[in-house]
Amino acid sequence: xxxxxxxxxxxxxxxxxxVEVHALRGVNLQIHTNEYVSIMGPSGxxxxxLMNIIGCLDTPTAGHYLLEGVTVHEMDDNQLAMIRNxxxxxxxxxxxLLARATALHNVELPLIYAGVSAGKxxxxxxxxxxxxxxxxxxHHKPNELSGGQRQRVAIARALVNNPSLILADEPTGNLxxxxxxxxxxxxxxxxxxxNTIIVVTHEKDVADRAHRVVHIRDGNIADDVRNNRA
Amino acid sequence: xxxxxxxxxxNIRIACTALVQNKMRTMLTTLGIIIGVLTVVSVASIIEGxxxxxxxxxxxxxxxTLWIAKFPWASGQDFFKYRNRPDITLENARYLIEHSRQAExxxxxxxxxQNLRRLDRELADxxxxxxxxxxxxxxxxxxxxxxxxxxxEIEKNKNNVVIGWEIKDKLFGNRDxxxxxxKIGTVTYTVVGVLKKRGSILGENLDSEVYVPIGTILKNFxxxxxxxxxxxxxxxxxxxxxxxxLRYLMRLTRxxxxxxxxxxxxxxxxMLTELYKKLTGGLxxxxxxxxxxxxxxxxxxxMNIMLVSVAERRKEIGIRKALGAKRKVITFQFLxxxxxxxxxxxxxxxxxxFLVAMVIDKVTPFPSAVPAWSVIMGLLFSALIGxxxxxxxxxxxxxxxxxxxxxxx
Numbered sequence: 001x002x003x004x005x006x007x008x009x010x011x012x013x014x015x016x017x018x019v020e021v022h023a024l025r026g027v028n029l030q031i032h033t034n035e036y037v038s039i040m041g042p043s044g045x046x047x048x049x050l051m052n053i054i055g056c057l058d059t060p061t062a063g064h065y066l067l068e069g070v071t072v073h074e075m076d077d078n079q080l081a082m083i084r085n086x087x088x089x090x091x092x093x094x095x096x097l098l099a100r101a102t103a104l105h106n107v108e109l110p111l112i113y114a115g116v117s118a119g120k121x122x123x124x125x126x127x128x129x130x131x132x133x134x135x136x137x138x139h140h141k142p143n144e145l146s147g148g149q150r151q152r153v154a155i156a157r158a159l160v161n162n163p164s165l166i167l168a169d170e171p172t173g174n175l176x177x178x179x180x181x182x183x184x185x186x187x188x189x190x191x192x193x194x195n196t197i198i199v200v201t202h203e204k205d206v207a208d209r210a211h212r213v214v215h216i217r218d219g220n221i222a223d224d225v226r227n228n229r230a
Numbered sequence: 231x232x233x234x235x236x237x238x239x240x241n242i243r244i245a246c247t248a249l250v251q252n253k254m255r256t257m258l259t260t261l262g263i264i265i266g267v268l269t270v271v272s273v274a275s276i277i278e279g280x281x282x283x284x285x286x287x288x289x290x291x292x293x294x295t296l297w298i299a300k301f302p303w304a305s306g307q308d309f310f311k312y313r314n315r316p317d318i319t320l321e322n323a324r325y326l327i328e329h330s331r332q333a334e335x336x337x338x339x340x341x342x343x344q345n346l347r348r349l350d351r352e353l354a355d356x357x358x359x360x361x362x363x364x365x366x367x368x369x370x371x372x373x374x375x376x377x378x379x380x381x382x383e384i385e386k387n388k389n390n391v392v393i394g395w396e397i398k399d400k401l402f403g404n405r406d407x408x409x410x411x412x413k414i415g416t417v418t419y420t421v422v423g424v425l426k427k428r429g430s431i432l433g434e435n436l437d438s439e440v441y442v443p444i445g446t447i448l449k450n451f452x453x454x455x456x457x458x459x460x461x462x463x464x465x466x467x468x469x470x471x472x473x474x475x476l477r478y479l480m481r482l483t484r485x486x487x488x489x490x491x492x493x494x495x496x497x498x499x500x501m502l503t504e505l506y507k508k509l510t511g512g513l514x515x516x517x518x519x520x521x522x523x524x525x526x527x528x529x530x531x532x533m534n535i536m537l538v539s540v541a542e543r544r545k546e547i548g549i550r551k552a553l554g555a556k557r558k559v560i561t562f563q564f565l566x567x568x569x570x571x572x573x574x575x576x577x578x579x580x581x582x583x584f585l586v587a588m589v590i591d592k593v594t595p596f597p598s599a600v601p602a603w604s605v606i607m608g609l610l611f612s613a614l615i616g617x618x619x620x621x622x623x624x625x626x627x628x629x630x631x632x633x634x635x636x637x638x639x
Contacts, residue, residue: 098549
């Protein structure tokens with residue numbers, strides 16, 4: 001079975017003035033469907049860069065990236081936008097909801113860019129919000145919701161397009177431990193339902209929830225272990 | 231196509247939310263556009279009003295009428311040269327009436343400003359037209375009550391007067407003015423007729439004038455005045471031929487040698503039209519200049535605000551891009567926003583311009599009307615400005631890097 005994500009020799013070099021920063025130095029990584037993977041590493045390790053590349057927000061300087069067999073590393077801005085829209089659901093540390101829009105509208109956003117009609121959009125956004133237990137908060141704006149609720153809205157938004165991959169960047173970073181635990185339980189459920197999840201974190205107990213932990217150090221994979229927690 | 235309108239609607243909603251969120255800023259930006267469009271439309275209104283006023287004034291002179299007078303219209307700086315010319319006299323008029331074959335009607339006109347009085351009611355500084363037979367036909371004066379004086383009355387210099395509608399109203403109220411006496415200056419006249427209401431042109435109230443036989447003006451208010459001779463032509467095509475004939479006859483009766491210049495002027499409407507065009511041509515150019523400048527300033531305001539808006543909303547742009555918004559989607563979103571600001575500004579400006587036109591019409595002697603073309607032009611211009619000055623900020627927004635935008639707090 002071919003991998004959902006297939007990274008081959010991914011290198012990323014940033015140029016800051018005349019200085020070259022090697023953020024990634026030839027990363028090879030395969031992730032299969034319905035895996036629950038955490039990516040760990042200290043700040044400056046290159047894990048954010050790796051996440052951006054996996055999330056199709058950025059392209060590598062060198063190397064090959066196949067997402068579901070589609071070559072991503074040569075794509076332009078607009079093609080990447082389409083791939084993100086169709087295949088990736090993002091969950092961010094700071095939630096990144098539109099402050100002025102209701103929960104429902106926030107969840108509808110990816111569907112708007114996918115060109116789904118208003119009626120279907122509504123329906124699917126409602127289903128997604130119900131899945132994360134927020135069916136009664138559809139018309140609330142982010143500032144009327146608690147941190148945990150906001151992150152649930154963000155998860156609903158990540159789910160609504162039925163992506164191939166849910167990519168979470170420090171999803172519990174802005175939450176207290178109890179709320180964080182609730183969010184992690186949502187991820188467990190999503191994984192149980194067959195979703196592929198990648199969580200980027202520097203917290204060990206968050207990383208340990210995953211079935212596979214990838215450690216990044218100095219732009220390379222230092223460690224890739226199966227976790228027999230289950 | 232339908233998809234486009236759905237997207238447009240979606241973006242209009244997004245833009246409206248953003249604009250409402252920043253009310254003060256939106257208002258100030260809109261103000262720039264309002265002033266720009268208002269300037270353009272208002273100036274257009276004034277010019278349109280002037281044109282209309284001028285057109286009706288000119289119509290009053292009659293396009294088929296030649297005016298023989300001491301001074302040419304639009305004479306300008308040569309005043310002193312013309313001043314020493316001999317006066318145009320009633321004898322000249324009689325000579326032309328007798329000998330002209332081309333003109334349909336020839337009549338003489340002179341005027342004097344006098345005070346009018348009846349019992350204790352007095353009207354100051356009223357224009358008294360002294361006219362000869364045929365004048366009422368040339369000028370299309372219509373009598374509502376009574377009659378116009380006849381030839382005999384004119385020849386005998388009878389002190390009879392035909393009064394304008396408003397004069398009747400002010401001096402007589404609801405009383406029947408016919409055969410009543412009024413004083414013009416110190417001379418008593420008998421009212422024989424009242425004219426139909428005519429309205430006003432460029433602040434000159436046509437209903438506040440009176441008409442008397444021309445001889446009575448010369449007799450009562452002084453012989454030493456130059457009169458005008460009006461010659462109406464049946465067909466406008468005969469205007470030039472008639473002009474040549476009248477010139478020939480005037481030179482003949484004044485015994486001018488071939489080497490001598492004309493010592494009279496033959497005026498016609500066309501001369502005024504040309505002068506007017508020359509004057510308003512400059513006005514138009516100046517107005518277009520001012521309008522363009524203020525629209526430009528408004529446009530720069532829009533661009534400025536949109537750039538600020540893009541910078542402030544980097545986070546939002548980042549989120550939208552991360553979730554799959556393509557460049558053109560972001561561009562479209564911000565373009566819609568600037569076009570809405572400008573469009574709303576344009577609409578408000580046009581509503582205001584109707585108000586301005588009304589005020590100008592009421593307060594100043596200039597008639598003012600908002601022409602349809604200026605409304606369309608104003609709206610079109612403001613939308614175009616929204617597009618033109620919105621493109622740069624919008625494309626800047628679209629080219630932002632989503633990663634950096636997401637990091638922005």
